[in-house]
Amino acid sequence: MKKIIYLLIFTTVFLSCKKDEGKGGSASIEGRVFAYDVNSEGVRQDSGYIMDQKVYITYGGGNFVDDEVRTSGDGSYIFRGLQKGTYTIRVFGYCPSCPLDQYEDKVVTTIDKAGDNVIIRDLITQFK
Secondary structure, X not given: OHHXXXXXXXXXXXXXXXXXXXXXXXXXXXXXXXXXXXXXXXXXXXXXXXXXXXXXXXXXXXXXXXXXXXXXXXXXXXXEEEOOEEEEEEEEEEOOOOHHHXXXXXXEEEEOOOXXXXXXXXXXXXXX
């Protein structure tokens, strides 16, 4: 009986130490956002890396936004202090031919170990 109690205590302690995706770690995800400027007819007028664009992160396999950051002057952003796990990074943009005039560009990536710095491809957005 004593062995069973010790096993239950050990299992409970071991399982409670597992950390899920999200904040509290030492890893990061970074990238840049490239934007197309389009007019009201959807014709491209200009393009480049965009400042002050909201970038969103979802922890794990969820469908809801868990946090956001804004891009700096060169279009770069970084999410810091993340745990090991799976993350979805996304931006939303203007799209006159899309439902609700909006689309999203997203990247699903993983952090494999503490301290990783994952760099993802450029996210693409449009604005009018």
